Amino acid sequence: MINIAIFVSGSGSNCENLIRYFDGHQSIRPVVVVSNRSDAYALVRAERLGVPTEIINKAQLNDPEVMLPMMERYQVDWIVLAGFLPLIPEYLIDQFPRRIVNLHPALLPKFGGKGMWGHHVHEAVKAAGETETGMTVHYVSPICDGGDIIAQFRVDLSPEDTVDDIAEKEHQLEMKYLPGVIEELIVKAPL
Numbered sequence: 081m082i083n084i085a086i087f088v089s090g091s092g093s094n095c096e097n098l099i100r101y102f103d104g105h106q107s108i109r110p111v112v113v114v115s116n117r118s119d120a121y122a123l124v125r126a127e128r129l130g131v132p133t134e135i136i137n138k139a140q141l142n143d144p145e146v147m148l149p150m151m152e153r154y155q156v157d158w159i160v161l162a163g164f165l166p167l168i169p170e171y172l173i174d175q176f177p178r179r180i181v182n183l184h185p186a187l188l189p190k191f192g193g194k195g196m197w198g199h200h201v202h203e204a205v206k207a208a209g210e211t212e213t214g215m216t217v218h219y220v221s222p223i224c225d226g227g228d229i230i231a232q233f234r235v236d237l238s239p240e241d242t243v244d245d246i247a248e249k250e251h252q253l254e255m256k257y258l259p260g261v262i263e264e265l266i267v268k269a270p271l
Contacts, residue, residue: 092122
């Protein structure tokens with residue numbers, strides 16, 4: 081069994097989608113949801129679905145003596161960032177080489193990097209007059225949103241689309257494609 085940890089900061093719709101998708105899966109199971117925010121609704125979603133949760137602060141995230149034993153306790157093999165805002169420290173990237181993936185709500189390398197998260201991304205897409213947007217799943221590297229791209233999915237935009245319309249169109253891609261991308265990536269990964 082391959083155990084995944086889901087790291088979150090917000091409402092957790094993707095977190096819930098992943099937990100439901102892998103419920104009863106023959107080889108992949110979410111074993112813990114980790115959040116840097118005690119008020120993240122994702123924690124409620126996880127608890128309702130029977131997945132343990134952990135809350136960490138920035139100092140704990142950056143402390144190998146906190147995080148590595150936690151990952152070991154849950155026997156974590158992969159980490160999926162589903163709306164997790166803090167940067168992942170290098171020691172964790174080194175511990176899980178090419179086994180930490182992030183979901184980004186735009187077509188990287190456009191609209192990535194520091195400050196490009198959530199609504200900020202969709203506002204930038206609108207301001208740039210883009211005719212399409214999408215989602216990117218990529219490996220986490222020490223460079224913010226700079227890891228190798230695993231998959232991208234696109235959706236057309238019209239000039240009439242509001243920032244909220246753009247956000248909703250992109251979110252629908254996440255809900256449709258993220259679990260399958262994670263499944264394919266993990267199943268095909270060398271042991």
